[in-house]
Amino acid sequence: MAELKNDRFLRALLRQPVDRTPVWMMRQAGRYLPEYRQTRAQAGSFMDLCRNTELATEVTLQPLRRFPLDAAILFSDILTIPDAMGLGLRFAPGEGPLFDHPVRSGADVAKLGVPDMEDDLGYVMDAVRSIRSALAGQVPLIGFSGSPWTLATYMVEGGSSKTFGKVKAMIYDDPDTAHRLLSLLADAVTAYLNAQIQAGAQAVQIFDTWGGVLTPRDYQTFSLDYMARIIDGLIRQHEGRRVPVILFTKGGGQWLEAMAATGADALGLDWTTSLGEARRRVGDQVALQGNMDPSMLYASPERIRHEVEALLNDFGPGSGHVMNLGHGIHPDVPVAHAQAFVQAVVELSPRFHT
């Protein structure tokens, strides 16, 4: 393996000194880039692109050719695990992901098993190996998975949802079935992230996109406890380095203390939480990642730069911050605005690290 030339991202996640604040963007390989849209058209469907090692590698690297980013993130989908479990994932235009075989009962859960990481999900590991090799040590590679709760919402609802009525009916009325499903998913996510680490991922992020729709008690019971179990089971040391784990619950700003107690190295924040307040609340237990409103990229480059400065000031001096958006970049933002965001971090952050 090529030696890592830029470890700013990994160091910041472990709150070790850095020369400037590292930066990447959730969904940085995405539709806002014309070259992504071209590769995507070439690949066929979204899942065809995920399964094509060469093209998945290509789109992962595209944003790094444009911007001085400090990390690459595996190009894949959060629903690869339920797809590998045989639920029949489809993407319907304008409807988002759909499962042909949703999980609605204990009998449905009993039919499911942990997928084989090479037989069923080998295309993901192939992508990790290929991207890692193509990166040639330029920046570290982030692996990722959806959280058990987030995967369960799609599996039980059969797709996206506004009210989460079916999956909530399950946790409220048939919690045993919900726990069996979440337990299986926790095992699958643990195996999946460990396989990604063994294939070359140098950090991993757990995306709990829908943890924020739960009550505080249910968040702990049905989402956070399973993420804590996953973190306990992860390979934390690989290739002679610590593999940092980032925990991101969208809408989780009220629960940072509990999230920090899971053993994660860093917490991802959405833009509804102040970085400075979050830092005061978690102390030096964890690093923080985030949290510019992705809609700020609709504003002018000058305004974006001003916001980057405000965020850097809010976190304050010292290591322990990875700049990012608070959620994935929107597909219709101008490329020049993404550029302005990254460039502002590169130019303005060194004075916070002396």
Added chain:
Amino acid sequence: MAELKNDRFLRALLRQPVDRTPVWMMRQAGRYLPEYRQTRAQAGSFMDLCRNTELATEVTLQPLRRFPLDAAILFSDILTIPDAMGLGLRFAPGEGPLFDHPVRSGADVAKLGVPDMEDDLGYVMDAVRSIRSALAGQVPLIGFSGSPWTLATYMVEGGSSKTFGKVKAMIYDDPDTAHRLLSLLADAVTAYLNAQIQAGAQAVQIFDTWGGVLTPRDYQTFSLDYMARIIDGLIRQHEGRRVPVILFTKGGGQWLEAMAATGADALGLDWTTSLGEARRRVGDQVALQGNMDPSMLYASPERIRHEVEALLNDFGPGSGHVMNLGHGIHPDVPVAHAQAFVQAVVELSPRFHT
């Protein structure tokens, strides 16, 4: 005016002793009730129903005939003010509200004025007077309005939105125009709620449905400051009683201290915040309203009753709590489950008030 026979709701909002916890449900006059669907079919469009004094009175009273609720809420829409400003409100099937003339520029804002409360919004005041008279003192009547920020999101986006890209581009890139719009809306909402109070509303609620999509700083600047200005301008004493004001920001759980400082009498909470923690944070500054997950009404009556008990325990003994859902009731919940929710509050709450 008939004497008020049940003032439990008004007393709890002012943290005065009550015999049991009062209860109502956001959107209690709604599609989950078969008699509502029948009246709605008779009326024509949704706005036709809002404009028909007799039928708006009828649907307001329907849930009170079924359940021992402690308050009625004016049947109306949150977008009556922008409609009265001439934006051309329509409801497209499956798309929600749409405005034919969205507000996109300073020139668009300059064309707008505060509507006349009797000429332009007289149908709302007629409904308030009619409902108040029909209630005959059974329970108090709640008036309401959308918050300036929430109204602005629909006016600038031209309808519902997922990313709020247009209205955020306005606050980020052209804050002066945004402030002119919000200031005008604050004047309109103040006049609107005061007209409702003079027509007979005995408490008012400000619905800030979309305040939770903002950063902490922008929430303060673009939403909360305008709500505080409204509260300052409201009639607080009418018919010899205090008119309590309830402030509800969905997703505002991180900002309760700032919300309590506006002078509101009570804060509405969604289900992501613990009632007990919220009470500790706001002390005896304000009462609290909420906060059962509306999706809990998909669960069995036994489970619903158990949750009501958990919420009562979470708030603890003493006055200052109005039981409610954390958001509007979903249209597809069984009526018997709504019944179970209200009944459980009636039966289980007296022991918290001795």
